[in-house]
Ligand SMILES: Nc1ncnc2c1ncn2[C@@H]1O[C@H](COP(=O)(O)OP(=O)(O)OP(=O)(O)O)[C@@H](O)[C@H]1O
């Protein structure tokens with residue numbers, strides 16, 4: 005082979021080598037490109053997530069501000085209402101008992117009472133973090149609360165049945181808060197059994213999760229419509245007649261249970277009755 009053809013052969017080899025390297029580089033570039041694309045997609049997804057969380061945070065802070073506003077308005081309304089109520093009482097005392105104006109005064113008085121209840125519930129609902137935790141005997145708290153509203157059950161011909169497991173341990177809880185929950189559940193049960201019935205109260209260690217104490221309230225009342233069941237714990241949801249319910253009772257119960265790291269669950273069957281189950285950590 006002469007010198008010229010040797011040079012040509014060497015150049016050809018070099019060219020083939022360069023082409024091969026070029027192809028490898030292109031493949032590498034394509035791989036990096038698709039990696040980049042995947043990263044961009046991931047970044048976009050994360051971006052959307054951040055946007056959703058930011059929106060949720062905004063909503064939560066707006067809700068918190070609204071709650072505080074409602075609480076301060078409710079608080080400020082208390083004083084003028086008390087004044088009006090005292091004035092009505094004094095007016096009523098100044099006129100004779102059979103005066104026709106007494107009826108109007110009575111209506112004003114009832115309406116003031118209704119506003120007071122609403123304000124009290126609003127304040128209870130927005131009050132948080134003021135709980136006083138101590139060791140509490142759940143059954144004793146139940147009995148204590150029952151004593152407070154026993155007249156209501158008697159008037160409505162409602163029988164109370166108790167099934168308390170023996171030797172239950174005490175729990176760390178705010179007794180006032182627990183009583184508030186029980187009162188709300190008792191009054192709801194009463195309202196659900198206008199013709200009388202039975203309220204069964206069970207207290208036991210949760211057989212599935214022995215870290216919890218379970219408290220169940222089963223009534224034989226009217227029950228809850230399936231479509232309403234998911235809404236009953238929403239603030240202001242009520243099926244009761246005007247003047248009767250504010251729709252805050254169960255919302256307050258849920259709030260208090262959350263503060264105790266507990267759970268509240270409701271099952272119901274129309275015409276058969278409702279069971280409210282509470283779970284509190286031991
Ligand atoms: N034990 C029950 N049986 C049937 N329905 C119930 C029972 N408990 C609650 N409910 C339904 O859930 C709704 C909401 O209850 P919640 O206690 O929050 O408000 P309320 O009783 O209507 O008013 P409030 O408690 O503020 O006076 C009630 O209006 C009722 O329709």
Ligand SMILES: [Mg+2]
Nearest residue numbers: 188192253254
């Ligand atoms: Mg209620």
